[in-house]
Amino acid sequence: MPNPPAAAEALLLVLLPVDVRESVSGDLLEEYRESRIPALGELRANIWYCRQVGGIWLRAYWWLVVPVVLLLLVHDVFNTFRAPSGASYLDGLPKLALAAMSPLGVLGLLGLASAYGSWRTQRWEGGLAAALGVSVVAWLFMAVWWNATLYPFAQVQQSNPYWVHAWHWSTHRAAPPFVLGFNPDTPEETFLRWVFWDNVGALFFLGIAMLVGSCVCGGIGSTLGVITSRWRPIARQKP
């Protein structure tokens, strides 16, 4: 009998709460083998299966993706739109609010996601899958966001002396022109091009930071979630 993609099935088993793990994975497997494979063929049936797993993940954890994305957006907007001196418009906020909006806030939310994930599934891996998933979805959203806002934001940034200084500083000092191919003295080396590569670099480092953050905070949160899941009420009969 045909089988769905092993990775998607393994992820599904990690995502589901213990009391419905067997029944829901069995329902999906039955639908995949009996209806989808004959109707769609193997490739499209596999895509269908992966979409179902993705949907189950998103229904369980979307509410944790939203605050992570919002924090990253606020951070990006206030990082882009600064006073000409370079000072952030958020500087007047209380320290606690600033800490919550810093990367610490994102790490805290990743820890929360993993604690909830492991509490819900009663498995340590369930927490890690929750934190990693939140990171991946938030990272993909930021990739789209940075791509969509690149041009309009750059229009505003290039009229700010802080960013113009940062452009020259970055291209002349931080990375020698021959390394990244920058040479701001030539006409084709535009501010827009620099902002584009700045975003690419930021996306790369954001990905690394969120991956590491998910593993570290996810590990801690998952452990806490597994410990507290002993008190999770299970109304249903266990398999």
Next chain:
Amino acid sequence: MAEILGSFEQAVLLAIVRLADRAYGRAILKEVAARLERDVAAGAVQATLERLERKGLARSRLGSGTPIRDGRARRFYTVLPDGVRALNDARKTHDSVWRGFARPLKARG
């Protein structure tokens, strides 16, 4: 006053009523998709079933597996009296809202 049901919750509860002793996850999914005439995500049905159980409108029990499911157990659902009450209330509200209109409505202008 019984629990107020959303339209998807009504579709799932009615699928359980219709399927009677054959109401397990995949059968409910197919029944709901057929009645709504669109593809329905398994996660949506699963989340609704969990919610209905939490609200005390339905309950489930485990049954046996079959070879096509690699022996994994089926979970069979039953509508509880509160669920039946909620469905009747939903129908009453629906009928009351539509009373006096000829269906289908005709667009003006």
